[in-house]
Amino acid sequence: MNAIYLDNAATTKMDNEVIEVMQTSMIENFGNPSSTHQFGRKAKSSIETARKNIAKHFNVSAPEIVFTSSGTEADNLILKNAVLNLGVTRIITSKIEHHAVLHTSEFLQKNNNITIEYVNVNTLGTIDLLHLESLLKSSKEKTLVSLMMINNEIGTILPIVKVADLCKLYNSLFHSDTVQAIGHYAIDLQKVNVDFMVASAHKFHGPKGVGFAFFRKGFGILPMIHGGDQERGARSSTENVHGILGMNAALNIAYNSLLEDEKYIESLKVYFISELKKISKEIQFNGVSEDIERSSYTILSVRFPVKNDMLLFTLDMAGIAVSGGSACQSGSNIGSHVLSEILFNGEEDKTSVRFSFSKFTKKEDIAVTILKLKELL
Structure with missing residues (x-):
């Protein structure tokens, strides 16, 4: 039985070229970047070269990139800096954000007495821009x-330019968790007024345990981790040299073949949607997941017309790896906070599955998955 991997929104397979870059670094570039001897200088130089290369992809300067261990750490660093260092007393977010944002905001509310306000989200999982503007106006x-x-x-894709322009109009700072976008969409930060954004390498065929935060020039950074003054004082801890070089290689590969990969992966999603509709007219798609223009070409959230708590397990036993998306998932007391927020009238009790694709996904993988779903449904 050949394993089929359709959980790329959780993590992606590392590109072979990335592995080679990291392996070479492990053998030849083992010095501590903080050491002043030739081995340390070599490691430091390689990190700074990677920083410059990464910055170029987003049309920013190298000092605006701070390396972290993950997108979650980057979100924490940004949100905590906003409150503790930049004087923010109010956070506007939505109830369908990643927990890295929601839980950090709640922590800051509890411990720093800030205000949290939630912008309305409709049943398609899209932000109410008029409500966002009214919140920005209100204080x-x-x-x-x-x-x-x-x-x-x-x-769901945020209308990021419109949100950024609203924030600028009302003199508010704008942070966007861009973990699912980096490596899949081109982002020119001279054209989009985002003040802070984040990335995680393992979402675009790089290694786990490394990411970065973007702080637009002019914002000081107060470290969360103390002890060594690395990253220009923004984050103490010996840099993950091999991970940073791997992330740089993965980003280069991703953006060098961006249009080609997008076209291919989008064709897989369109094919999958078409085949799912043939199974049953009662199969639905959460949010705007079916809409190629308004949703990511790598993610498809499917709501089946039945409740089947064993569906994920059964697919796994058949060699097909996917993620759950039901508001009340089997084996979880919490379920999906996203689906709980947008689904009503019993729809939240039906079994939802997130299928997510990459350049390594084959059309045959989709065909086999469709056959298995026909059998199960």
Whole structure:
């Protein structure tokens, strides 16, 4: 039985070229970047070269990139800096954000007495821009808006330019969790007024345990981790040299073949949607997941017309790896906070599954998955 991997929104297979770059670094570039001897200088130089290369992809300067261990750490660093260092007393976010944003905001509310306001989200999982503007108008408090560019569960794409322009109009800071977008969409930060964004390498065929935060020039950074003054004082801890070089290689590969990969992966999603509709007219798609223009080409959130708590397990036993998306998932007391927010009238009790694709996904993988779903449904 050949294993089929359709959970790329959770993590992606590392590109072979990335592995080679990291392996070479492990053998030849083992010095501590903080050491002043030739081995340390070599490691430091390789990190700074990677920083410059990564910055170029987003049309920003190298000092605006801070390396972290993950997108979650980057979100924490940004949100906590906004409150503790930049004077933010109010955060506007939505109830369908990643927990890295929601839980950090709740922590700051509890411990720093900030205000959290939630912008309305409709049943399609899209932000109410008129409500966002009314919230921005309603207070002169120093405000940070935190809205993700692509929802990790249902794939909805935020109208990021419109949100950024609203934030600028009302003198508010704008942070976007761009973990599901980096490596899949081109982002020119000279054209999009995002003040802070984040990335995680393992979402675009790089290694786990490394990511970065973007802080637009002019914002000071107060470290969360103390002890060594690395990353220009923004994050103490010996840099993950091999991971950073791997992330740089993965990003280069992703953006060098961006249009080609997008076209291919989008064709897989369109094919999958078409085949699912042939199985049953009662199969539905959460949010705007079916809409190729308004949702990520890598994510498809499917709601089946039945409740089947064993569906994920059965697919796994058949060699097909996917993620759950039901509001009340088997084996979880919490379920999906995203689907709970947008689904009503019993629809939230039906079994939802997130299928997510990459350049390594084959059309045959989709065909086999469709056959198995026909059998199960």
